[in-house]
Amino acid sequence: MRCEILAVGTEILLGDIVNTNAQYISKRLSEEGIFVYHQSVIGDNPERLKQAYELAFSRADLVITTGGLGPTKDDLTKEIAFEYFGMRSVCHEESLNQIKEYFEKINKPLGKTNEKQAYFPEEAIVLKNNNGTAPGCILEEAGKVLVMLPGPPREMKAMFEESVIPYLRKYSKEILVSKILRVIGVGESAAAELIGDLIDNENPTVAPYAKEGEMIFRITARAESEEVANKLIAPVEAEIRSILGDNIYGEGETTLEDVLGSILVGKGLTIATAESCTGGMVAARLINYPGISASILEGAVTYSNEAKIRRLGVKEETLNSFGAVSEETAIEMAKGIASTSGADIGIATTGIAGPGGGTEEKPVGLVYIAVYYNNEVEVRKLNLSGNRQRVRERAATAVIDMVRRKLL
Amino acid sequence: MRCEILAVGTEILLGDIVNTNAQYISKRLSEEGIFVYHQSVIGDNPERLKQAYELAFSRADLVITTGGLGPTKDDLTKEIAFEYFGMRSVCHEESLNQIKEYFEKINKPLGKTNEKQAYFPEEAIVLKNNNGTAPGCILEEAGKVLVMLPGPPREMKAMFEESVIPYLRKYSKEILVSKILRVIGVGESAAAELIGDLIDNENPTVAPYAKEGEMIFRITARAESEEVANKLIAPVEAEIRSILGDNIYGEGETTLEDVLGSILVGKGLTIATAESCTGGMVAARLINYPGISASILEGAVTYSNEAKIRRLGVKEETLNSFGAVSEETAIEMAKGIASTSGADIGIATTGIAGPGGGTEEKPVGLVYIAVYYNNEVEVRKLNLSGNRQRVRERAATAVIDMVRRKLL
Numbered sequence: 001m002r003c004e005i006l007a008v009g010t011e012i013l014l015g016d017i018v019n020t021n022a023q024y025i026s027k028r029l030s031e032e033g034i035f036v037y038h039q040s041v042i043g044d045n046p047e048r049l050k051q052a053y054e055l056a057f058s059r060a061d062l063v064i065t066t067g068g069l070g071p072t073k074d075d076l077t078k079e080i081a082f083e084y085f086g087m088r089s090v091c092h093e094e095s096l097n098q099i100k101e102y103f104e105k106i107n108k109p110l111g112k113t114n115e116k117q118a119y120f121p122e123e124a125i126v127l128k129n130n131n132g133t134a135p136g137c138i139l140e141e142a143g144k145v146l147v148m149l150p151g152p153p154r155e156m157k158a159m160f161e162e163s164v165i166p167y168l169r170k171y172s173k174e175i176l177v178s179k180i181l182r183v184i185g186v187g188e189s190a191a192a193e194l195i196g197d198l199i200d201n202e203n204p205t206v207a208p209y210a211k212e213g214e215m216i217f218r219i220t221a222r223a224e225s226e227e228v229a230n231k232l233i234a235p236v237e238a239e240i241r242s243i244l245g246d247n248i249y250g251e252g253e254t255t256l257e258d259v260l261g262s263i264l265v266g267k268g269l270t271i272a273t274a275e276s277c278t279g280g281m282v283a284a285r286l287i288n289y290p291g292i293s294a295s296i297l298e299g300a301v302t303y304s305n306e307a308k309i310r311r312l313g314v315k316e317e318t319l320n321s322f323g324a325v326s327e328e329t330a331i332e333m334a335k336g337i338a339s340t341s342g343a344d345i346g347i348a349t350t351g352i353a354g355p356g357g358g359t360e361e362k363p364v365g366l367v368y369i370a371v372y373y374n375n376e377v378e379v380r381k382l383n384l385s386g387n388r389q390r391v392r393e394r395a396a397t398a399v400i401d402m403v404r405r406k407l408l
Numbered sequence: 409m410r411c412e413i414l415a416v417g418t419e420i421l422l423g424d425i426v427n428t429n430a431q432y433i434s435k436r437l438s439e440e441g442i443f444v445y446h447q448s449v450i451g452d453n454p455e456r457l458k459q460a461y462e463l464a465f466s467r468a469d470l471v472i473t474t475g476g477l478g479p480t481k482d483d484l485t486k487e488i489a490f491e492y493f494g495m496r497s498v499c500h501e502e503s504l505n506q507i508k509e510y511f512e513k514i515n516k517p518l519g520k521t522n523e524k525q526a527y528f529p530e531e532a533i534v535l536k537n538n539n540g541t542a543p544g545c546i547l548e549e550a551g552k553v554l555v556m557l558p559g560p561p562r563e564m565k566a567m568f569e570e571s572v573i574p575y576l577r578k579y580s581k582e583i584l585v586s587k588i589l590r591v592i593g594v595g596e597s598a599a600a601e602l603i604g605d606l607i608d609n610e611n612p613t614v615a616p617y618a619k620e621g622e623m624i625f626r627i628t629a630r631a632e633s634e635e636v637a638n639k640l641i642a643p644v645e646a647e648i649r650s651i652l653g654d655n656i657y658g659e660g661e662t663t664l665e666d667v668l669g670s671i672l673v674g675k676g677l678t679i680a681t682a683e684s685c686t687g688g689m690v691a692a693r694l695i696n697y698p699g700i701s702a703s704i705l706e707g708a709v710t711y712s713n714e715a716k717i718r719r720l721g722v723k724e725e726t727l728n729s730f731g732a733v734s735e736e737t738a739i740e741m742a743k744g745i746a747s748t749s750g751a752d753i754g755i756a757t758t759g760i761a762g763p764g765g766g767t768e769e770k771p772v773g774l775v776y777i778a779v780y781y782n783n784e785v786e787v788r789k790l791n792l793s794g795n796r797q798r799v800r801e802r803a804a805t806a807v808i809d810m811v812r813r814k815l816l
Contacts, residue, residue, distance in 0.1 A: 015435025
């Protein structure tokens with residue numbers, strides 16, 4: 001099955017956005033054994049859009065469009081496709097109701113233009129959008145398949161995984177089963193070296209991906225059934241686990257904070273945070289775990305020295321002698337938040353996120369993270385690279401991981 | 409002048425890399441007044457590559473390729489192009505010497521295959537690569553122009569800026585100037601309706617883009633000089649500003665928290681946050697503004713009732729009578745953080761982010777946000793859609809915007 005991905009949107013041709021959708025879809029299709037022969041981008045222009053459909057269907061069996069399903073006059077992807085296929089569109093009641101509900105929920109009036117988002121030919125398989133107003137659709141005609149997805153990556157990815165992948169699987173005799181292992185604390189090249197020859201494995205394949213501050217290994221087996229695929233995956237997974245050990249923090253779509261959250265709740269431990277440079281990021285991430293309320297007692301964002309003293313009981317002389325960004329301050333912050341909140345675990349971050357404020361002795365990117373637990377405080381010094389936001393995010397990740405490892 | 413960008417490389421079609429080159433070139437060309445009508449991606453396949461040239465030159469005057477100039481057998485971009493133009497390539501001595509020098513510098517032997525990188529037709533303008541081994545080139549033939557650039561973004565960008573932009577300037581008499589207005593608190597369709605006919609304006613053009621929780625209007629004028637372009641933009645900008653008023657929070661690449669941060673610092677006001685459902689997100693975003701230390705006194709993440717009572721002085725009877733997610737609690741939280749911290753402004757969030765915890769009366773997505781300022785508390789009730797993370801992010805955005813509007 002030959003596929004072409006057609007992204008629709010003048011904003012891509014103007015260079016305002018990067019076409020990450022094409023990359024995502026290409027990668028996922030190649031994992032499913034479907035090869036993309038062309039990626040194309042076209043503006044919101046009816047004539048060129050029509051030519052793009054003609055061209056795409058002349059060289060591919062499966063055409064996947066992204067973008068142009070919005071409510072405005074510019075959004076023409078659907079309309080030109082229906083014209084190309086000679087199909088009439090009618091109101092898809094279920095979609096209209098979902099759009100209405102969406103607007104009711106956000107307490108805004110339904111624009112007249114939004115109604116057009118619910119129009120599809122009767123022949124279409126309408127794809128529900130659980131993250132926005134634009135439904136997608138699948139059309140089949142004379143052995144050709146057209147899949148239309150919304151442009152915003154969040155909406156596109158969810159619809160692709162929920163509706164398109166299951167649909168496409170009927171075209172392949174073998175199935176692909178993937179298992180994702182999530183790794184933290186090891187860089188990409190180091191992890192690849194540790195894994196060694198496994199990278200060249202053919203079935204299952206082992207593919208590494210670097211993600212912001214972490215790594216993923218995707219093990220993918222091709223087989224006639226899920227059972228057989230899982231049997232192929234098991235020994236390779238065991239080998240990777242024996243090499244990477246505790247650096248593997250989870251599987252699938254879990255996050256580091258989910259893992260820590262479930263450990264905390266499972267052990268009945270309470271936690272409290274004291275953040276300076278990360279300024280609430282650690283607490284915000286912990287609270288993204290839905291069940292965390294039993295464990296997190298409180299968080300203190302103590303960006304100023306005064307707040308560190310008043311809220312956490314950090315000694316003024318510590319701040320004067322060693323500075324706010326120091327091992328000593330981090331230790332007192334972690335102890336302080338644990339004792340004032342009564343939590344079992346106290347977390348602290350203090351550092352120089354930049355862009356200003358760095359010195360020769362304490363450069364931008366210097367962050368101390370500390371964890372109080374069982375009457376002991378462990379502190380770590382980090383030298384992080386990147387801009388302000390990145391330094392802060394990496395520091396937050398590091399301290400969450402530090403707690404996780406402590407509790408294993 | 410119509411342009412098509414043709415990226416060559418199977419790795420893009422496999423989704424291993426994102427085609428950021430197309431975005432970079434598109435953006436720079438649009439700034440130069442050259443419009444890209446198509447972006448295409450093709451694999452390292454001689455037959456499809458030849459078809460891609462035929463197609464590209466049938467619909468564009470300027471074709472810019474990226475990738476496929478390397479030393480391996482797979483790298484065919486140049487070879488197929490020379491064949492397409494019916495040109496013979498010969499060794500370009502200067503390029504060969506540069507390649508030799510490069511290998512001497514990195515202390516590696518010159519591979520035989522690297523020599524092919526120095527072969528070009530005599531008609532070509534050869535472009536020096538100051539960051540790698542593959543030279544690029546420009547070919548002109550019967551009013552059509554072909555520019556071939558290396559694939560690695562660092563090499564491509566440098567060559568594009570050093571050689572291609574100066575070359576292309578001879579083709580464009582006009583320049584493009586853009587101005588971006590950032591809008592919050594108005595949905596895409598509502599904003600488009602408010603703007604009305606301005607969307608159809610021709611010079612300057614007005615283009616709306618929806619971004620996570622906000623909107624952007626890009627006003628782009630085409631003129632013979634920056635001065636003239638700015639004069640074209642001014643009245644249209646003024647009209648949009650008169651329609652959208654305070655919903656426009658900034659220009660260009662600024663963020664909402666940058667805007668609030670600079671207002672706070674400018675007015676010498678102090679702020680403190682009390683967060684329940686957002687759990688630190690508001691503080692974390694405020695602290696992303698580098699100059700915020702003078703303004704933010706502290707943040708309290710009070711996820712539990714106990715922390716709300718102890719840290720913020722929320723009354724137990726308020727929590728019992730109205731619940732943690734209520735107007736009354738939000739008001740006491742905002743007042744409480746302002747009074748315990750001594751800040752001029754107190755911010756509070758409390759809500760049900762989901763996925764569990766919702767009831768008929770208080771569904772998932774219900775969030776109260778409150779701002780204390782000048783002895784008054786204003787509270788707002790939000791009904792937000794999306795998953796836990798999104799509800800929390802939108803609540804954080806809403807309360808930051810609420811403070812911004814209060815201080816205007």
